[in-house]
Structure formats: C-alpha cells, structure tokens
Amino acid sequence: MLSVHSQDAVFRALADPSRRAVFEQLTRGESAVNDLTARFSISQPAVSQHLAALRKAGLVLERREGRHVYYRVEPKGLRPLVDWLTHYQAFWTDRMERLQALLKEMDE
Amino acid sequence: MLSVHSQDAVFRALADPSRRAVFEQLTRGESAVNDLTARFSISQPAVSQHLAALRKAGLVLERREGRHVYYRVEPKGLRPLVDWLTHYQAFWTDRMERLQALLKEMDE
DNA sequence: ACGACATATAAGGCGTGGCTTATATGTTGA
DNA sequence: TCAACATATAAGCCACGCCTTATATGTCGT
Numbered sequence: 311m312l313s314v315h316s317q318d319a320v321f322r323a324l325a326d327p328s329r330r331a332v333f334e335q336l337t338r339g340e341s342a343v344n345d346l347t348a349r350f351s352i353s354q355p356a357v358s359q360h361l362a363a364l365r366k367a368g369l370v371l372e373r374r375e376g377r378h379v380y381y382r383v384e385p386k387g388l389r390p391l392v393d394w395l396t397h398y399q400a401f402w403t404d405r406m407e408r409l410q411a412l413l414k415e416m417d418e
Numbered sequence: 419m420l421s422v423h424s425q426d427a428v429f430r431a432l433a434d435p436s437r438r439a440v441f442e443q444l445t446r447g448e449s450a451v452n453d454l455t456a457r458f459s460i461s462q463p464a465v466s467q468h469l470a471a472l473r474k475a476g477l478v479l480e481r482r483e484g485r486h487v488y489y490r491v492e493p494k495g496l497r498p499l500v501d502w503l504t505h506y507q508a509f510w511t512d513r514m515e516r517l518q519a520l521l522k523e524m525d526e
Numbered sequence: 527a528c529g530a531c532a533t534a535t536a537a538g539g540c541g542t543g544g545c546t547t548a549t550a551t552g553t554t555g556a
Numbered sequence: 557t558c559a560a561c562a563t564a565t566a567a568g569c570c571a572c573g574c575c576t577t578a579t580a581t582g583t584c585g586t
Contacts, residue, residue: 318435325433326544327426343563356545358564377553377562388503395499434574451533464575466534485532485583 315368317390323367324391328352329360333383336370340382423476425498431475432499436460437468441491444478448490 324330332346343361347354361381364370369387373380432438440454451469455462469489472478477495481488 321429321433321438325429328544330429344561352544353546354563355547355565359544362564379563391499391503395496395503436574452531460574461576462533463535463577467574470534487533 315366315387315390317394319367320369320387320390321394323363323369326360326363328356329363332357332360333364333369336381336383340373340380342378342380344378346381423474423495423498425502427475428477428495428498429502431471431477434468434471436464437471440465440468441472441477444489444491448481448488450486450488452486454489 324333328350331350335341335346335349343354343357346361347357350357361370361372365372365381367387368390369384370381371384373382432441436458439458443449443454443457451462451465454469455465458465469478469480473480473489475495476498477492478489479492481490
C-alpha cells in the first residue's frame with residue numbers, strides 16, 4: 311500500500327462541513343482559489359486554509375499556472391476511507407465480500 | 419431513505435481517533451462500558467461520552483441489562499459514509515457503477 | 527435497607543481548530 | 557518598474573471538543 315496519507319488526516323479533513331463543501335465543489339471540476347472564494351461566504355484565507363488541509367490529507371492536488379493556483383480532487387485520496395469501511399465488511403454481510411473483490415481490482 | 423442520522427454527525431463522530439478506537443473495539447463484539455473503560459487509558463466518563471456521540475450518530479446501539487449497558491455496532495450507521503462516497507462515483511471510474519448497483523441491492 | 531457497583535451527567539480546564547484581518551510572496555501587464 | 561491581482565502565511569480571537577473530577581441515578585447482593 312502506497313497510501314502516504316494517514317487515515318486520521320482524511321477523517322479530520324472531511325469532518326468539517328465547509329471543507330466537505332469545498333471538496334464537493336471541486337468534484338464538479340477544477341477551479342482556482344478565486345472561484346471557490348466567490349462561491350462560499352468565507353474569506354479567501356479561510357478557503358486557502360481548507361485547501362491546505364485537504365491537500366495535506368491527500369484529497370486534492372494543486373496545479374500552478376501563473377498567479378493562479380488550480381485545485382482538483384485526487385480520487386485516490388478517498389482510498390483510506392474506503393479501506394476503513396471495508397475493514398468492517400463483516401458488518402455489511404456477505405455482500406461486502408463482493409465490494410472487497412471490486413476494490414482489489416481497483417489496485418490496477 | 420430512512421437514515422435519520424445526519425452525514426455530518428457521522429463524519430464528526432468518526433473524526434476523533436479515540437472514538438474510532440472505541441467503535442473498532444465494538445466491531446469485535448458487544449461489550450459493556452466497563453470493559454471498554456478497562457481497554458483504553460481514558461476515564462469512564464470519557465468512554466460514556468464517546469459512546470453517546472457514536473449513538474447519536476447512529477453508529478452504535480445500546481442494550482441495558484441490569485446495571486450494565488452493552489453497546490454494539492449498528493452497521494446501518496455507516497450508510498451515510500458509503501452514500502457520501504458513492505456520490506462521487508465519477509471519480510472511481512466506471513467500476514463504481516457496479517458498487518452503486520450493489521448498494522441498491524442492500525436496500526432490501 | 528444498605529453498601530458496592532455500573533453508568534450517565536455536570537462542571538470546569540485547556541488545547542485545538544476555524545474564522546477573521548493584516549501582511550508577505552509572487553505574477554501579470556502596461 | 558510599478559500597480560493590480562492571486563494566493564499563502566501570520567497573528568489573534570473565539571467557540572467547540574475532549575478530557576478530567578465530582579456527583580447523580582439506578583441496580584444488584586446481602
């Protein structure tokens with residue numbers, strides 16, 4: 311497993327509603343800090359701080375272009391969450407076993 | 419959908435490492451507050467408070483028996499997490515569609 | 527009924543986290 | 557080069573969360 315980012319960081323990053331909202335917005339497409347700031351009723355530094363948290367958790371990636379910094383979702387960042395869930399597959403009955411198989415395929 | 423418990427409560431409940439540890443212990447089997455307190459190096463009230471948070475999030479159930487209160491995992495409580503993940507199935511490529519199908523089956 | 531036990535709740539301390547404003551860093555275009 | 561722009565970082569404030577100890581509630585056994 312080359313998941314460099316801790317389960318804990320992912321859980322903590324997603325615990326905040328504002329941060330989840332930023333993440334969810336990014337799933338609709340890459341966007342610059344500027345754009346995100348316009349969409350939410352929080353200051354630009356607040357947005358930057360949320361993005362930093364998401365980035366440290368491995369949930370988003372940044373792409374610098376001139377004076378703009380574009381952020382996008384890093385799908386692999388959700389892996390720790392899925393792994394944590396599958397760890398308790400016993401509680402998802404036998405159907406979870408099929409999910410487990412699917413996830414193995416995804417290792418590609 | 420009769421998921422009475424909010425996504426937010428689930429995310430917040432699982433954000434704390436101690437609380438995840440309590441939850442994980444409960445996946446190994448039902449146990450009383452007493453037992454849990456013995457396993458972790460936190461006070462009994464702390465354990466009770468974590469259990470209350472997990473219960474409010476719908477992640478655990480309690481069963482009272484005499485002066486003991488036994489807690490156990492409520493598998494359905496993880497549903498909001500899974501739902502949240504599937505909402506971004508686009509980032510899990512086409513394989514996620516199959517997961518989606520699986521989850522529909524689980525509605526039973 | 528009473529003392530020991532099991533758990534929950536109350537109250538307070540204290541660190542953390544998310545927000546703000548102010549400022550620093552860096553880039554673009556005239 | 558300089559002003560406007562885009563973002564990040566710094567500093568401080570405040571609320572919230574997790575912990576503690578103390579206490580309340582309720583149950584068991586004798």
